[in-house]
Amino acid sequence: MSIRRLPEHLVNRIAAGEVVERPASALKELVENAIDAGAGRIAILLVEGGTSRIEVSDDGCGMTPADMALALERHATSKLPDEYIESVVTLGFRGEALPSIASVARLTIESRIRGAEGWARTVDNGRVEREGPAALPPGTRVVVEDLFACVPARRKFLRSPRAEYAACLDVVRRLAMARPDIGFTLEHDGRRALSAIQVEDRPGRVATLTDRALADNSVAIDLEREGLVLGGVASLPTYNRGIADHQYLFVNGRPVKDRLLMGAIRGAYAEMLPRDRHAVVALFLDIPTDQVDVNVHPAKTEVRFRDPAIVRGLIVSGLRRALDAAGHRSQRASESALSMWQPENSSPLGGEEGARPQSGWEGEGTPQRLPLESRSYGAVNDSRPTFFASPPQARAEPAWTPPPQTTAFPMGVARGQVAKTYIVAEAEDGLVLVDQHAAHERLVLERMRAALIGGTIASQALLIPEVVELDESACDRLESRAEELSEFGLDLERFGPHAMLVRATPALLGQSDPKGLVTDLADELAAFDEALSLKERLDAVAGTMACHGSVRAGRILSVTEMNALLREMEVTPHSGQCNHGRPTWVKLAHGDIEKLFGRK
Numbered sequence: 001m002s003i004r005r006l007p008e009h010l011v012n013r014i015a016a017g018e019v020v021e022r023p024a025s026a027l028k029e030l031v032e033n034a035i036d037a038g039a040g041r042i043a044i045l046l047v048e049g050g051t052s053r054i055e056v057s058d059d060g061c062g063m064t065p066a067d068m069a070l071a072l073e074r075h076a077t078s079k080l081p082d083e084y085i086e087s088v089v090t091l092g093f094r095g096e097a098l099p100s101i102a103s104v105a106r107l108t109i110e111s112r113i114r115g116a117e118g119w120a121r122t123v124d125n126g127r128v129e130r131e132g133p134a135a136l137p138p139g140t141r142v143v144v145e146d147l148f149a150c151v152p153a154r155r156k157f158l159r160s161p162r163a164e165y166a167a168c169l170d171v172v173r174r175l176a177m178a179r180p181d182i183g184f185t186l187e188h189d190g191r192r193a194l195s196a197i198q199v200e201d202r203p204g205r206v207a208t209l210t211d212r213a214l215a216d217n218s219v220a221i222d223l224e225r226e227g228l229v230l231g232g233v234a235s236l237p238t239y240n241r242g243i244a245d246h247q248y249l250f251v252n253g254r255p256v257k258d259r260l261l262m263g264a265i266r267g268a269y270a271e272m273l274p275r276d277r278h279a280v281v282a283l284f285l286d287i288p289t290d291q292v293d294v295n296v297h298p299a300k301t302e303v304r305f306r307d308p309a310i311v312r313g314l315i316v317s318g319l320r321r322a323l324d325a326a327g328h329r330s331q332r333a334s335e336s337a338l339s340m341w342q343p344e345n346s347s348p349l350g351g352e353e354g355a356r357p358q359s360g361w362e363g364e365g366t367p368q369r370l371p372l373e374s375r376s377y378g379a380v381n382d383s384r385p386t387f388f389a390s391p392p393q394a395r396a397e398p399a400w401t402p403p404p405q406t407t408a409f410p411m412g413v414a415r416g417q418v419a420k421t422y423i424v425a426e427a428e429d430g431l432v433l434v435d436q437h438a439a440h441e442r443l444v445l446e447r448m449r450a451a452l453i454g455g456t457i458a459s460q461a462l463l464i465p466e467v468v469e470l471d472e473s474a475c476d477r478l479e480s481r482a483e484e485l486s487e488f489g490l491d492l493e494r495f496g497p498h499a500m501l502v503r504a505t506p507a508l509l510g511q512s513d514p515k516g517l518v519t520d521l522a523d524e525l526a527a528f529d530e531a532l533s534l535k536e537r538l539d540a541v542a543g544t545m546a547c548h549g550s551v552r553a554g555r556i557l558s559v560t561e562m563n564a565l566l567r568e569m570e571v572t573p574h575s576g577q578c579n580h581g582r583p584t585w586v587k588l589a590h591g592d593i594e595k596l597f598g599r600k
Contacts, residue, residue, distance in 0.1 A: 051164055220233055230286075439575065
């Protein structure tokens with residue numbers, strides 16, 4: 001077939017296929033135009049997820065009738081003052097947007113500049129239908145109706161109105177985050193779905209558009225390096241989600257979905273989150289225009305950096321620095337967690353109200369009853385009710401020294417231990433519950449990481465070397481990494497085809513279980529890339545060792561040991577979450593406790 005020139009209406013539809021994938025794509029272009037026009041308020045109205053109607057109104061600079069006619073021509077824009085497309089500073093050079101939308105829908109533009117009359121122009125699937133004067137305040141209103149009505153092959157691939165609305169809402173949310181100085185409203189089928197007033201700070205806007213609990217469970221990001229500026233907010237590792245859709249990335253104020261940036265976020269949270277959980281972040285990267293290309297994607301959702309390593313390093317460093325500064329912070333107790341604290345009706349009387357003593361009571365068979373006079377309440381009265389004979393047993397320690405003041409320590413002071421697993425501490429502003437195993441596991445990991453930075457981890461020789469039997473392939477993996485494992489303080493030696501001899505273990509682990517440690521390390525090595533060194537997988541190896549060297553659940557701790565654990569948590573980075581991303585402690589504020597007892 002010979003080469004031929006395509007007709008204009010077909011060229012417009014091809015361009016529309018690149019720019020207008022769905023209602024959310026058209027909405028993105030219209031809202032970005034409103035932002036670039038200097039709008040202070042943008043109002044959006046959707047009907048049936050945008051498939052029937054999209055309306056965007058702004059109070060920007062407006063357009064003259066001549067500008068409006070040019071805006072509907074292909075490759076016409078006000079956003080590129082010269083021929084240097086790489087230096088564009090607006091939300092993008094979109095010479096195809098308005099004519100592309102007009103070629104697959106009914107498009108009406110009404111606009112008015114200050115001090116002049118308004119003008120309107122309607123284009124129905126590529127044909128100018130009418131134009132003339134219009135009455136409206138200064139600014140622009142664009143209405144898109146019946147998207148893809150004349151292109152049934154495209155319309156049948158649209159999803160349900162609910163799904164299309166969700167995509168539109170995500171677009172508006174991301175654009176609103178990027179510009180907290182602009183007020184946004186979104187109505188869908190007559191219902192107000194989003195309202196964001198003009199604010200000064202980005203963290204406040206992010207919390208408004210995501211989850212208000214993020215404000216109490218996040219850290220601020222602020223880092224500048226080599227002309228690049230990184231800002232925003234990032235959630236604590238214990239505040240996470242099951243999908244990565246709650247990660248919002250912006251480059252020079254432009255919302256993007258870039259693999260490099262997403263990978264940098266995963267790297268920063270690598271040893272702090274479970275594998276199936278994702279952090280909630282909103283990162284704003286400002287970079288010189290000559291170091292980033294924003295025109296590698298028709299919808300401008302992807303970018304290309306001149307030096308990706310610097311950008312990745314900036315994000316990882318910024319997140320790590322902020323999370324390190326958070327110290328022992330953890331996610332606050334949620335309302336759903338508080339609702340699990342419910343009063344239970346219990347009675348010492350017999351019959352239906354009486355209850356069998358729980359397993360913590362002494363004596364398991366049929367409970368025996370004693371009259372109340374056995375408790376030395378005074379005169380005997382046979383008509384008094386009886387009580388269970390064996391009260392619960394508890395441990396108490398003599399207070400040789402006055403207890404420390406709660407005001408001196410953020411984590412409070414230990415008051416006791418529950419189920420041989422949880423430390424109960426009293427802080428100035430509430431009650432603190434600590435998972436002793438999870439907390440100590442994190443402390444051991446951070447000690448090992450610090451020791452490795454200074455050189456190697458000190459080892460502790462075993463009085464009698466221990467033989468650990470494994471399959472031959474596991475022994476081969478351990479033997480090939482024996483020299484590297486010695487830097488972690490673990491001294492291994494091959495002992496026949498199916499065994500390894502453990503001569504020394506890391507001193508930080510104390511009295512650990514060498515057999516369990518070596519077995520778990522063999523499993524970890526099986527999942528490693530052979531090309532990676534153990535230091536490159538530091539967190540996995542050190543995490544496995546830390547788990548074996550930490551205080552186990554079920555171990556009774558003295559009050560001195562509990563307080564020592566609390567004091568170390570206060571000065572250790574990331575002690576608010578364990579090596580698997582779960583919280584190590586939670587706090588019930590005084591207000592929460594008052595709610596539980598109906599005092600507030």
